[in-house]
Amino acid sequence: MTTSPATADPVRVLLLWCPGWSVLATRLIQGIPADAALALTDRSVIVAASDAAVAEGVTAGLRLRQAQHRCPDLIVLPQDTLAETRAFEPMVRIIEDIVPDVHVVRPGIAAVKAQGPRRFYGGESEAAYALFSHLRTYAERDLRTSIDLRVAVADGLFTAEHAARNTTIATPVTVIPPGGSAAFLAGLPVSTACDKQMSHLLQRMGIRRLGEFAKLPRDQVHARFGAAGLHAHKLACGQDAPTLNARTVPADLTATIHFEPPTDRVEQIIARCRPAAARFTEQLTHSSLVCTEIRVGVQLEPDGLLERIWRHPWQFGQTEILDRVRWQLEDIATDSTTIDDEALPYRICTVQISPESVDAAAHHAQGLWGDRPDERIELALTGLQHRLGHDGVLTSAVGGGRLLHERRILWPWGDALPTERERRLEQPWPGSMPGPAPATVFAQALTVRVHTADGTAVTVNERGALRSEPVWLLLPTDRRRITSWAGPWPINQRWWRNPATVNRFQLADNDDAAWLVITDGRQWWAEGRYD
Known part of the structure; x- marks a missing residue:
């Protein structure tokens, strides 16, 4: 007779959830009033909506045209996941003030192991309420707004997230006792743990709740649905064993150059930015990182701010960063005051260079035969670009469209080409010519x-x-x-x-x-x- 190995104690997870974080983050970033009807879209489909928009019948999954028909005053913005992540960063830092080793599930949801906070605060419920009160105070004091916060403690990340989603504004904190995950999950639909195809098949078999799914023999579920079915069955039984990876706080790579007094001399600005750009690239190299996207912010006197995101097809070096700063200054110049005059129509107070997208340097190592133009070609084209301006040397890519001139996309040399989604290549384009295009x-x-x-x-x-x-x-x-x-x-x-x-x-x-x-x-x- 063989005995099954002892099952390890489940990981107790303390989870924070901010309902509607996408809408809240966009509202805070854009300065949109709380009572405005706001909707976020992805490929002309509504993915999130504010309470005012929901009251008008705008819900996730609607086509944009249907949503605007239901709410003519609807404010429509594209969903920006990167902006939501940046907006959630202060919340994560506030959590780290009282609870270490935070695992960010996605923007608006963060989790930690409950063992440490339970010992420090004298219990799981006490730790949950301490986190809730701390974040609520931060929102009212610093953000000057009220944030809907929900906190849950349960066995595993899966149960904790669904426990948080089952809380209410009146009772924003819930604790599922150890071993109670299966009973809590039993009443949830199978779609919460299974993918769409598996969920549809289980419903055709008459299995509509996770409790019914958990009663099926695991070996048969594994044989029928494979690894995905085995994982879903473990979740339904409350046997989630998550790995909470504490986030690594990245070094602050932002370079800020202050000008006292403010100046309008272009060459002086570039000269002051050169050491900062060198330190920026040195820090990236020391951290074994490469930067493919930067944000350049130029603070104008007295209170103007011009920001632009620059992308690179390979990686930014000191020369490339200074080129982008110069080109952004050219955009500020008026027709009467050109860059050749070395003077700008506005005085510059601050230039800030911050990384927008970084990646491990190992992911960008060149192959045996190289993966970028010859260095002599780069130098020649960059030299021409210095003479002719940022838009003087262009590269091309194929985009979506029906007519040939619509499919040609010209892009400044040295900037990363638009993604397939930005080029709309995934759209069907009825009426476009099949087969090879004319040379x-x-x-x-x-x-x-x-x-x-x-x-x-x-x-x-x-x-x-x-x-x-x-x-x-x-x-x-x-x-x-x-x-x-x-x-x-x-x-x-x-x-x-x-x-x-x-x-x-x-x-x-x-x-x-x-x-x-x-x-x-x-x-x-x-x-x-x-x-």
């Missing part, structure tokens, strides 16, 4: 003419079909015979603004060249050429 895309579509054999202009009917056979393609400087053609491919974009439809055709000529042309029914243009 040559004209900066401005060429006006051309398409004629029949007798010289009559070829037109298109309402269905997009040609009314006559195309024979001649008349270019601005040439005339070619059309040997074959294909189409139409209609483009009916923004039909609610302009009902006109544009049709695409492909034409091949007797000079072994192919053309992508568009027409509105009468006029023809060449978008590109297949070389």
